[in-house]
Amino acid sequence: MSFAPPPLDGTTVLDFTRVLSGPYCTMLLADMGARVIKIEQPGRGDDTRAWGPPFIQGESAYFLSVNRNKESLSLDLKMPGGQRVIAQLLERADVLVENFRPGAMDRLGLGFGTLSIRHPRLVYCSISGFGQSGPRRAERGYDAVMQAEGGLMSITGDAEGPSFRLGVAISDIVTGLFAAQGIAMALLARVRSGLGQNVDIGMLDATAALLTYQAGIYFATGQPPQRMGNRHPSIAPYETFSAADGELVVAVGNDEQWRRFCEVIDKRGLAEDARFATNRDRVNHYDALRPLLAAALKLRPRGDWVTALKAAGVACGSVREVPDVLADPQIDARLMVETVEHVSAGAIRVLGVPIKLSGTPGTVRTAPPALGQHTDRILREDCGLSPAEITTLRASGAVG
Numbered sequence: 001m002s003f004a005p006p007p008l009d010g011t012t013v014l015d016f017t018r019v020l021s022g023p024y025c026t027m028l029l030a031d032m033g034a035r036v037i038k039i040e041q042p043g044r045g046d047d048t049r050a051w052g053p054p055f056i057q058g059e060s061a062y063f064l065s066v067n068r069n070k071e072s073l074s075l076d077l078k079m080p081g082g083q084r085v086i087a088q089l090l091e092r093a094d095v096l097v098e099n100f101r102p103g104a105m106d107r108l109g110l111g112f113g114t115l116s117i118r119h120p121r122l123v124y125c126s127i128s129g130f131g132q133s134g135p136r137r138a139e140r141g142y143d144a145v146m147q148a149e150g151g152l153m154s155i156t157g158d159a160e161g162p163s164f165r166l167g168v169a170i171s172d173i174v175t176g177l178f179a180a181q182g183i184a185m186a187l188l189a190r191v192r193s194g195l196g197q198n199v200d201i202g203m204l205d206a207t208a209a210l211l212t213y214q215a216g217i218y219f220a221t222g223q224p225p226q227r228m229g230n231r232h233p234s235i236a237p238y239e240t241f242s243a244a245d246g247e248l249v250v251a252v253g254n255d256e257q258w259r260r261f262c263e264v265i266d267k268r269g270l271a272e273d274a275r276f277a278t279n280r281d282r283v284n285h286y287d288a289l290r291p292l293l294a295a296a297l298k299l300r301p302r303g304d305w306v307t308a309l310k311a312a313g314v315a316c317g318s319v320r321e322v323p324d325v326l327a328d329p330q331i332d333a334r335l336m337v338e339t340v341e342h343v344s345a346g347a348i349r350v351l352g353v354p355i356k357l358s359g360t361p362g363t364v365r366t367a368p369p370a371l372g373q374h375t376d377r378i379l380r381e382d383c384g385l386s387p388a389e390i391t392t393l394r395a396s397g398a399v400g
Contacts, residue, residue, distance in 0.1 A: 004360045006033030011187070013095040014086075015039060015070065016077075016110075018046040020143065020169055021203065022099035022127050023066045024176030029095070029183065030069035031353045031362040037089065037378060038067065038369065042074045042400025045371040056345040059370075067368035068340065068350050073379075074372030074400030077108050081398030086110065088383045090119055095183055099127035102137045112198045123186040123196040127179050131202030141203045146171035150207030155214055158229045175206040236282040237261075237293055240319060243302035247319035250297075250309070255279060260312045264305075265296045342367040372400045 011034040015026040023038075023046065030036040040046055048063040055061065076082045090096075096115070098105050105111045105126075112124040126132055129141015144165055147153050152170070153163040182199035190196055208215075214225045217233060225233065230249070232238035238251050252258050255278055262271040270276050270292060275285040282289055297305060302318055309316040318324075326337055336352040345367075353362040379385045379399065393399045 006362050007357070007360050008184075008187075009033035011035065011094045012092055013037065013097060014089055014093045016096065016098040016100070016105070017127065018099070019048055020066060020172035021175040021179070022097055023048075024173055025125070025127065025179040025183070026070065026097055027066050027068060028176065028180040028355075031364065032355070033360075033362065034095070036070040037374075038070045038072050039077070039086075040072055040074050040371055040400075042076055042372070042397065045072070045074070049371060056342075056348060059342065059345045059368075064342070064345070064348055064350065064368045069365050070369055071374035071378065072369035072372055074375045076398050076400075077110070079396065079398035081393045081396050083109070085379065085383055085393070085399070089378075090115065090122070092382070093119070093122060094187070095123045095125065097125045097127070097179070097183070101140065102126070102128055102132050116196065116198070119196070121190060121194065121196050123183055123190065123199065125179055125183050125186075125199040125201065127175060127201045127203070129203050131205060132198075132200045136204075143169035143172040143203075146203045146207045150204055151211055151214075152207060155225050155227055157227045159227050161227070163227065170210070171203055171207045174210060175201055175203045178206050178209075231286070231290075234283060235279060236286050236289060241294055241297040243297055243305055244300055246302040248297075248302045248305055249317050249319060250293075251315040253315065257314050258282070261309065261314045264308045264312050264314065265293070267292070267296050338364045340364060340367040343370050343373060375399055 008029055011029070013026055013029055013034045013036045015022070015036050015038045017023055017026060017038075018040075026034075026036045026038070038046070044050075046063060046067070048066075049060050051062040052060045056064065073085075075085055077086065096110075098110075103111075106114070112126065115122055115124060128137070129146065130136040130139055147156075147165050147170065148163075150171060153165055156166060157164040179199065179201045182201060186197050186199050213234065217223075217225050230240040235251075235253065238253075240247050240249050250261070252261050258276075258279070259271045262268050270289075274281070276282045276289055306316055306318055325331065331337060334352070334356070336354070337349055338352050339347050339349050342348050348367060350364060350367075352364060355362060376390060379390050379393070380387075385393070390399070
């Protein structure tokens with residue numbers, strides 16, 4: 001089956017980001033066909049190249065997880081030679097993405113205000129902890145801090161226990177998602193206006209945006225949402241239960257599903273109990289309901305419940321470990337695990353592209369790059385430099 005080129009084919013992105021939020025953003029752009037040139041400090045590169053263990057043949061598993069489909073240019077931005085290279089690359093760039101603290105790119109002469117004058121079509125995305133404005137703009141932003149400062153930790157964990165950070169860097173990841181969305185919208189706007197613009201993404205903003213209905217509960221009641229373990233503040237039952245041999249999640253979304261659920265667990269009397277007749281009733285009488293359901297679900301193995309509940313049209317699932325998820329035939333059918341050949345680590349597995357476009361799909365094309373893997377080719381083909389000029393730049397320390 002033939003497809004049209006992916007939606008960002010022909011788009012060149014200069015990627016000045018490191019760690020997670022920025023690299024996740026630029027990986028999404030690369031998956032959709034953009035050419036992403038990752039600018040990295042000679043001899044060091046992205047901070048996450050050193051994060052581990054685990055390592056695969058010396059390559060950080062963390063770095064490998066979010067840098068596929070990119071090229072690596074090892075370049076010192078503070079050196080005159082490095083600045084000249086960037087100036088040449090900017091002549092053909094469509095997008096610049098950076099996640100330094102506000103003001104850092106300005107000090108390098110690469111701020112939006114400066115570049116937008118010479119390159120008015122450039123879409124310039126700045127990712128930072130607190131955004132480019134406001135009283136906290138200069139503060140550093142790390143995922144764990146943002147999960148705390150953004151309210152997520154206060155609503156995560158058991159009611160009587162400490163706050164918990166989510167098991168993935170959700171603040172970083174959602175920031176990268178919003179950044180990629182903002183860039184795509186700015187590129188679309190450029191089609192109409194001919195002009196680029198600044199896409200300003202703050203991690204605190206992105207994290208606060210995740211609060212959704214929890215913020216809505218506070219707006220409605222004036223009371224701060226509390227940690228509730230795995231239960232839902234507005235739906236019941238909608239949480240984790242222990243079966244005879246493991247945990248499962250039950251998500252009863254309406255009263256009809258509630259009646260079917262009661263039939264499956266052989267507790268039809270609960271469906272007829274006035275305390276539990278509607279979702280509002282079940283939420284209001286949760287403390288009475290929960291022990292009854294827990295006792296019933298404890299009687300049979302998890303697999304039996306999942307099979308029976310799914311057959312009855314009640315949403316449910318096992319609490320699975322990561323290897324079980326990645327081995328799921330559904331994951332395989334959706335191409336959500338792919339294998340690529342890395343220049344030094346060999347064949348590695350990476351996650352696939354979650355956005356499925358029927359006519360212009362994204363793809364996993366190349367492995368994450370080794371540090372400076374594409375430096376000479378970029379300097380030669382994009383900047384028109386001769387071998388002697390490249391040697392001189394390398395000797396000066398401007399390129400790695």
